[in-house]
Amino acid sequence: MAVKHVFLALLAKQPMHGYELKNAFEEIAAGSWPLNFGQVYQTLNRLERDGFIESFEVVQEDKPDKKVYQITEDGRDHLKEWLQQDDHWNLFFDEQALRLMALPLVDSALSGEILKGYRNFILRVIAGLTKMLEEEKDTTSTYYALLERNILRAEADLTWINRMIERWERHA
């Protein structure tokens, strides 16, 4: 997963220099995904190498010249394609999927504890995300939408883990 497409989307609105891009990106993510400069310039260099963006120097009076990036036609096409692409769905998308594979191999009491432990983790996730959602006052922000998506996913996972616990209880 790369930040490059979000950079392209930002540059499709207006040309920016690296520092502005970093700030704009972090603002959309409400600070929950900080970037370092190394990442920012590495990403920009690759985008430029692939012909999706180009850069030019802006001469500044009393400060060093700054490099400004702008999107190319190829870059716009690439962005549009990415925005409309289907995702891959990773069947084993987190550690829990792997733990599930290990579950039949441990004894029943331990697997009950593992399931309840995960249920408790999900409850804490939901509580944490809900608190963050309540602190985000702007219900139209990207960050708010991101939090809502995560809460609903976690709730679905809670439904699943409760079902697993029930099944374990019936067979234990």
Add this chain to the structure above:
Amino acid sequence: MLELNGISKVYGQGASQVEALRDVDLNISPGEFVAVMGTSGCGKTTLLNIIGCLDTATSGIYTLQGKDVSRLSLKDKARVRNKTFGFVFQAFNLLAEYTVLENVTLPLRYSGVPKRRWKEQGLGVLERLGIADLSSRYPDQLSGGQQQRVAIARALVNDPEIIIADEPTGNLDTGTGREIVSVLCDLVEKQKKIVILATHDGAVASRAQRLLQMVDGRIIDDSTVPTGAVSFSHPAE
């Protein structure tokens, strides 16, 4: 405060017999917010109804404030129900032909509070829930969230020690549901009431202090809702 020992509930007879509760033990003290979860038909409503004296156990002992509930006469049981419990349901259950204030003061009529005090007491609780301005409206002139606040006001007007809430957010959107749960949380934190709430909603359950999980009429897990921060990461990590 309340104690269930070996409580069972059987509905129907013979072949169509359903064991809705099987040998349930449970102890709840003042200041506890208890959430009950479990798939449809596992016995949540049955449990809440027995605790709230709306229904009677087939066997087992239910002790409420030191009294054996199964030994109470019907009349005493009704009195205990009105005095000790406030009920909130998924379907709000407001009476359409009464105004908000009349709905809220309904329980007072049955508990011997003199008529001249009804209005003051009803408005007081509406005020606390931030809906005093709705007092002369009829239920069909309110949104779902407002109706549920009115239902909570009605549940609280008698100042009961225990609030029984059966899927109180089931008919509300998530945001409104959250607000309703916050109202219930406040009752526990500030007034040391007991709230017992059945829900299918994880976000609601995560606000409780204690979580009961039911399967086939039994409580299979009774644990403290965990607290403590979780760290959230991003893809670069």
